[in-house]
Amino acid sequence: MTDGVIYDRGYRPYDGPRRGRRGARRAVVKDGVRRILGLRRKARRKVLPWSLIAVALVAAAVFVGLHFAAGSIAAALAQGLPRYGELFDFYSRIALLFIAVTGPELLAPDRTRGVLSVYFSRPLTVDDYLASKAAAYLLVAGAIYVVPQAVLHLGLAFLSDDGFFAYLGANLDVLWKVPVVAVAYLAIHGAVVGVLAAHMRRPGMAAAAFLGVVVAGGGIAAELATSNLPSARWLALLAVDDHPRILRDWIFGIDTQTFAAERVGFEPWVSAIAVVVVAAVGAVWVRWRYRRLA
């Protein structure tokens, strides 16, 4: 018979490294990415985000395949296949749904479950918390815009008659145009979903409100902008979802459609300012809200 010894593991002091605010911010970003993607959560939390990601990636592969099937880039363009600018129309709708599903989940549960009282008892400021959440949002939602465009870019480079590297060299402008337009979409949508998620208790309600503001609200504002109401043209600026699309057309030099703000005479730079203003107002609003909660 052996002598069994039971040890009480008790409590061990920790004298290892402490990373302070930098470590805290990194932890919030990591947790934010996990929360958006439903990682380390129950299976049902993964279904919607990963379904939308799958649609985005499959669609990117299909677009590249269609270009290959056309035989050349010129033939693909002749067939009306979408390129970088037009592709935003498709991916912005996927991203819109993705943000509606995941945006409120990123912010609302921490507030409604009272977890903020724990987080802010750590060496973490409100600005650290919000900036880290925004970073997680930009990282994941931004990938929905950028990754399919990158897949298309590389696919077209392989297809190019001029050769892979010659195509890349001739299309360097894509490297800034795509991120800039993606940031415009993300800023508008992020500001709206952030404000709603900072106030509403249920993520589902916040998601519905987000889609209502962006899609239905934009449609109503666009209709009213051309009505006989006094100063009606300014209402076109409330169609917030149009501003990144106007910017996209401006930056890529394309004309996908005439948006409400354009119909009433606003220049594209007005939409650029509108994007900045909406993003800034959203950021200040959410910060004000969380400073009251902390």
Added chain:
Amino acid sequence: MADHVIVVDGLTHRYGSVTALADLTLGVPPGVTGLVGANGAGKTTLLRILLGLVHPTAGRVSVLGHDVAADPLAVRARVGYMPETDCLPADQTAADFVAYTAELAGLPPREARRRSSETLYLVGLEEERFRHLGDFSTGMRQRVKLAQAIVHDPALVLLDEPASGLDPEGRDQMLALIRRLGGFGIDVVVSSHVLTDIEQTCDWVVMLDAGHLVRSGPLTGAERSRTVTVEILGDAGAVARALQARGIPVAVDGSTLAVGPGDDDLFDAVCDAAADTGAGILRMGRGVTSLEDEFIARAGNPPR
């Protein structure tokens, strides 16, 4: 007050026209300190000021040698906090949540996960650590709240009503855990409106009443002692004599006996004495404690 972990000097805090804390000056020494007072006495406000989450209207606060107003993040890096309210995300496992809170305190991810497991083991949740918090009972949730407060090895933990919502057994277990923290070299401030919890757990007590300091001082042995009040059916004098013959002090007031002070063995002694003398016991329970007596004498109402 050089050896105090908390130094409060002339602290006043107002919410609009309501004064939550009025000119508090006190020092809290190392060890386990009880912060007692009725609901609304200012306990939670004081804890939040200690963390730098609420800026006081006037006065200075120093925690672990750091001026809270000047460097709140340095304080929060070495302090753990267990809120009174629900503060757990339903969709995370206990292990993930506690590890995350450790990372928020600056621990590297690998260390955070290791300490999460160790701390959950310490609070008795080793088996349940991979279950989602939404499936936890109240007692388990309180333990997770305690685990997140100590996972980063703080020098000081602030526990706001840690036994709130627990049944008697869970309350005893929670108080035992808190007593153990003192043994690990972690200084503790535990807020409660239940004086017996403080008597069982603490070395020092800070009493607040409507934002005013009633007392800040050590808990003496006399205050820890507890009596049993018994209402006798029959000859109370005979029961008293039987108890006194066992060396137990008894005060007689008609048919009511105040027995003790002493520990839980008093109940058995009373039952034995009643059986020996043929008397009946109409009612028996813990007597009013001296800490409660003092609170009533100084503040007017017991903190219930």
